[in-house]
Amino acid sequence: MSLIRLFLCFAFLIIGGSVFAQSSSELKRRKEALTREIEMLRRSQSKVASSKRLSLKQINALNAQIRLREEKIRTINSEIRLLDNQISENTNTVRSLQSQLKKLKKEYAAMVLFAFRNQSAYSKLMFIFASKDFNQAYKRLKYLQQFGDYRQKQAQYIEQTQKSLGAKIVELDHNKREKSTLLSDQQNEKSTLGKEKNNQSVQLSRLSKQEKQLRQELLQKQKEVARLNRAIQNAINKEIEEERRRAEAAAKEAAERSGTTAKPVASGSGVLAATPEAARLSSDFLSNRGRLPWPVSVGTIVERFGNHGYGVNVTVENNGVDIKTSEGATVRAVFSGEVRSVYNIxxxxxxxxxxxxxxxxxxNLRTVSVSKGQKVAVKQSIGTVITDPVDGTTQLHFEVRKGALPMNPEGWLAN
Incomplete structure (x- = not known):
């Protein structure tokens, strides 16, 4: 039973260590990604900090920087909680191994003492010859052989347990040092977050003094959003109508050939997946939800999906996300498909x-390298992002739609 408990203990150590390593690695990767996004925003913000004119894009970028900083602190907190659990598990494991080692040594000492008292060949022979019959003599002979083998195995288990104990003590010490480093990082991030929030208050106060300019900017933004939405809506409605007509014509032709009544055509956006090729493409796109590559190689979301109020009784609806990126950044198709429209707004x-x-x-593209009707592949370049000449910001607006229905792109893009 002792050996079974020892085996289960070793198995638990291997499985538990693997799970911890995986979770810890994921958190570290997320923290590193957040650090890169924050640094990119910080650099871009420093470029436009001297601008006399403050824009909503700059405020959104500052808000995004604060949001990412808060997420980074939460990630660090998750790392600390994970380490606390690991430290607790490792402490319990060390105690269990120490207890197991003590029992193994006690059992081994008893076996050594027994072997010492019966080490002479005469004693072993007397033990065998004192048997009642041949079967008992054979069993006693096998017992002596097994006893010797067991004693060797016991010595090996003691050695393995000592090694495991030493490794766990080293790991426990490493966990404690890592936690200390994380606590220090957490404190630094909180201090930086406080400074960023103070800066946010200053900038918002500065922006409130430019209320007239802000209202004009918001109204202009609403007009641009409305123009883009109308253009997209009209283009998609046109696609749906054209597909519906083609499907009806195909159904009518098939019915005439077979002498039956034409089958009803799918309504709404469902008609866009009426052909086998379109249905397969739709299915492939859907199966890649949460794994689509970003439309720019480097960027961070500064304005999210949904309605956004700016404290001046003006609300702007965002049917996608605004991604801040580097100047002159290349825009890429997130999935294979066909270009259906190119607009100049x-x-x-x-x-x-x-x-x-x-x-x-x-x-928000400065240049376009594709044309209507052109087939594109995943990550194929379709143009470059424009940089606002007034406030110096470079932001791509990106949307995902099912038919004409806007969907939150954050749920589609890879983390």
Whole structure:
């Protein structure tokens, strides 16, 4: 039973260590990604900090920086909790191994004492010859052999337990040092977050003094959003109508050939997946939810999906996300598909790509390298992002739609 308990203990150590390593590795990767995003925002913010004119884009970038900093602190807290659990488990494991080692040594000492008292060949022979019959003599002979083998195994188990105990003590010490480092990082991040929030208050106060300019900017933003939405809505409605007509014509032709009544055509956006090719593309796009590559190689979301109020009785609806990126950044298709529209809206371009029943939208482009009807592959370049000449910001607007219905792109992009 002692050996079984020891085996189970070793198995627990291996499985528990593997789970901890995986969780810890994931948290570290997320923390490193957040650090890169924060640094990118910090650098871009420092470039436009001297600008006399403060824009909503700059405020959104500052808000995003604070949000990412808060998420980084939460990630550090998760790392600390994970380490606390691991420290507790390792402490219990060390105590269990110490107790197990003590029992093994006690059992081994008893075996050594027994072997010492019966070490002579005469004693062993007397033990065998004192048997009542041949079967008992054979069993006693096997017992002596097994006893010797067991004693050797016991010595090996003691050695293995001592090694495991030493390794766990080293790991426990490492966990404690790592926790100390994380606590220090946590304190530094909280201090930086406090400074960023103070800066946010200053900038918001500065922005409130420019209320007239802010209202004009918000109204202009609403107009641009409305123009883009109308263009996208019209293009998608046109796609749906064209597909419906093709499907009805195909159903009518098939019915005439077979002499039956034409089958009803799917309504709404479902008609966009009526053909086998479109259905397969739609299914492939859906199966990649949460794994789509980002439309830019480096970037961070500064304005999220949904309605956003700015404290001046003006609300702006965002049907996608705004991604802050580097100046001159290349925009990439997030999935294979076909370019269905290229728009010029106020000197900036927007591209609509169809993926079966789904569409992706890329706007705020300075240049476009694709045209309507062109097939595109995953990560294929479709243009470059424009940099606002007034406030110096470089932001891509990105949308995902099922038919004409806007969907939150954050749920589709890879983390």
């Amino acid at each position: 106020g000197g900036q371009y927007a591209v609509l790509i169809r993926h079966g029943e789904y569409f992706t939208v890329y706007s």
